[in-house]
Amino acid sequence: MRDRLPRVATVAQVIPETSKVTTFVLDAAIKAHPGQFLMAWLPGVNEKPFSIVRPGPLTITVANVGNFTDALHRLVPGERLWYRGPLGRGFRLSGRDILLVAGGYGAAPLHFLALAARDSGMAVRVALGARAQEDLLFPGRLAGLGCRVWTCTEDGSFGERGPVTDLLQSLADQHRPKSVYACGPQAMLQAVAGICDARGIPYQVSMERYMRCGMGLCGSCAVAGLRVCRDGPVFSRLPPGS
Amino acid sequence: MRDRLPRVATVAQVIPETSKVTTFVLDAAIKAHPGQFLMAWLPGVNEKPFSIVRPGPLTITVANVGNFTDALHRLVPGERLWYRGPLGRGFRLSGRDILLVAGGYGAAPLHFLALAARDSGMAVRVALGARAQEDLLFPGRLAGLGCRVWTCTEDGSFGERGPVTDLLQSLADQHRPKSVYACGPQAMLQAVAGICDARGIPYQVSMERYMRCGMGLCGSCAVAGLRVCRDGPVFSRLPPGS
Amino acid sequence: MSRPDLSVTICGVVLKNPFVLASGILGTGAAILERVARSGAGAVTAKSYGPEPRAGHPNPTVLDWGGGLINAVGLPNPGVEVGVRELLETKERLRPLGVPLIASLFADTAKGYGEVARTITQAGPDLLEINISCPNVEDEFGQPFAADPRAAAQVILEVKGATSLPAIVKLSPNVADIKAIARAVEQAGADAISAINTLGPGMVIDIEAGRPILAHRVGGVSGPAIRPIAVRCVYDICSAVSIPVIGIGGVLRGQDAVEMIMAGASAVGVGSAVYYRGPGVFKRLEVELSTYMEAHGYARLEDFRGVAHEG
């Protein structure tokens, strides 16, 4: 009866990733698909959506951007965090040969995808972009999963200089991946869609929108008639006008 | 969600049994155990308990004793009847060799029991009692099921003269049945219990009490701390003080 | 850690655990109330007795509509004169078990409540529960006493004048402002509040018959469907008054009881759960509540009572 109310978990590990991004490993495990998310609740603070980085031990990776994420960043091992989920529709894995494109903390859901792709023996390439070297998320984790990782930064402090979509463009032409999976800021996703459409490469993007219910009811996350929380967050083409 | 609300059925056949007792065959089938009952509802009239005579086609046999049963008796094929059930705990069948003792329309649940006993290859004897010949219920049906049937009437108009418990006494001594199953008026059940207890024969009785909810909640049917509708109507010994 | 202490004292009466059989459930006689007491209830409430015998409504009177129950039993009872005999026998049987007996009563005028209370006191129950969810025949709109602070208070004044037994007032959720009612009955001298009585009324229509299934057409809703309403009512009442509250409504499992206690309840009523989990529910609730308390290091119910009001 109470299955869809928040469940409590204890923070088992807190792992710094970049100056602003931290990973929280919980003493819980759930069944989920890569690309799905959960609503993390801190009583008395707020409840916000985060991608599932790993389903067991349940893990999220959080950029400190405001009130709630700041409160999350103050959690220490042994403290508790509540979550509802998994929510939403995740990625559909297909093709022997895939390319992941991550901007900023977009690497979070793609980590879970890489995990699943490795388990089914796919060849995974990753284009990882960020503003600067210290913002690059998961280069080591992804390489550790056996992915071939290319990096770029907007300020050129590490890897190629420029947006990750430049990297995508050259990798797409060079390796002709069977499909592309992308997560990051809206402008980046738009560029990804353009690049893939031009080359006839199927793609899936994970989008973000301001969420309230997370259950497809309130309409807060609607974009072009689609509910990001329930019809998405993964879409196999960018919703028109989004 | 609505599983436990009344379901509607159409009366397929109306079969006269005795001058006051009629059988109603419905165009429905349910899963039930012998001894269970249902609550029959006629909208605008009332809702009352009746033993299941056969689960498929669902059949009840009704004595016309008052307002509701009179309304039931006016049903003709094609008209509708609602029911909730099966309800209650039925008989537990055991022993190769069993004896059924029926007083009046007590034959109703025992018919279902005889059906099940036949299907599992048991030898079934039946002591059938009534006030007079025209009130004897199911002698033919029970014989047709392969039961060995003895009858008696209080006025001697058919079979032995006397109460069915006299019949039980002689059959019990003669055939030493492995268990006895009885349904009928309270006084008869008390006598049955006495006879069986004296001989160490296990018995089960199906009891009647005034019922409202039929679901173990309202307490209307309570007897000696037991709810006839949910703890019974079948008891493997007569509740003390009942 | 030693086993947690589940006992609670309401108006000086000690319950070994907070689970109280709610009125109208099983409480039709001494034997069945004894059975519930033996099944582990902390206290039992008998059915509501009124001034005169009542047959109640015809069937169907109780239904499981999927999300909960709905009932219109119509307060069948043999009248308070017979009630006293039934309650005397019940009290006799409960005494050796140490399980308190709560006698429930109703009437259709404030004076009537006083008279029934005076009579029922002869049976020596431990506590009285005043069921005010009945139509006030003197109210020109036919509103129940429970919907009007003044009428509710008047009932309590009459009862308090007629008996020295502690009076628990049972409130209805079907009001726009339950805090106002709670304050009014506290001020009039109520010793405790129980809440909630059934919600609504509601109606379930059979779409084959084209009519309401309950013979009375409408009935009170209980069970899981009403739990959030019950918890909020208890929370509101506890924020408005300081007398103890028995939280009732949709409690099926130990965690539901914890919710009620966190909302401020001193004890927890159990009604529909008897249908969902059988009379054995009392023992199971006790185990579930103990398990929760042990896991959280709570030794007594006071350790978490009302915590939902903080922060």
Added chain:
Amino acid sequence: MSRPDLSVTICGVVLKNPFVLASGILGTGAAILERVARSGAGAVTAKSYGPEPRAGHPNPTVLDWGGGLINAVGLPNPGVEVGVRELLETKERLRPLGVPLIASLFADTAKGYGEVARTITQAGPDLLEINISCPNVEDEFGQPFAADPRAAAQVILEVKGATSLPAIVKLSPNVADIKAIARAVEQAGADAISAINTLGPGMVIDIEAGRPILAHRVGGVSGPAIRPIAVRCVYDICSAVSIPVIGIGGVLRGQDAVEMIMAGASAVGVGSAVYYRGPGVFKRLEVELSTYMEAHGYARLEDFRGVAHEG
């Protein structure tokens, strides 16, 4: 037999089927309302707009507690000025689909209702829905307009003075006598009634956190748990007034809609069902209702509307 006619006319506006998207569900923008219209809704209601922009409450705002939903979204909206633009675009997109648009509005004073109604009329919606389940800031007890017949009537008088659009008044079930409210708004000139808004409020406490889960602590209950209450409210309202009623509350399946119509509803609101069955629920409801009608030989909704009142 030919396919049954599911159409219904409310205040002169034709709906091709009786299923109306309820306010506050998905209705945040033109594109999503167009999607719902294309999914088969007979009419759609936009979210409620008020006089000023409102951020709404922090999260958690909506929960599935098992028997239904509970929400305290807090009427987030950009204010009626922006609302007019959103509604104009919505109306534009719905026009070719032939799906009527209902604009919902609220305010905190009776005069405010009139002003918002006047402004929102500029967007040219087909119908207005007046959400009176908001606290009346002028009431000394802070009661919502929906709980007081006079306050509710005053709102309607202001709205009717400000617009010539038909006004549907949305009633709250959280009142002791919903018939009195229905009569008052009918007399004040309401053209239709929708009922019910959410029940309660309710509260769900997390027993690990020891606090209410909703950030607002309490919230309105919707979904399956409230259906019997909603059906009874619709039944009561239909027995008290002769204006059309949109029955809302816990309708998930076609048979639930049949119940509402038998209780007297002209049309049927669909809210929480969008969560339980997705936006495709409208098409499925239409099929289920048709199937029921065909099986029972009903050609039109009037053939069984209100039958539960007979006998």
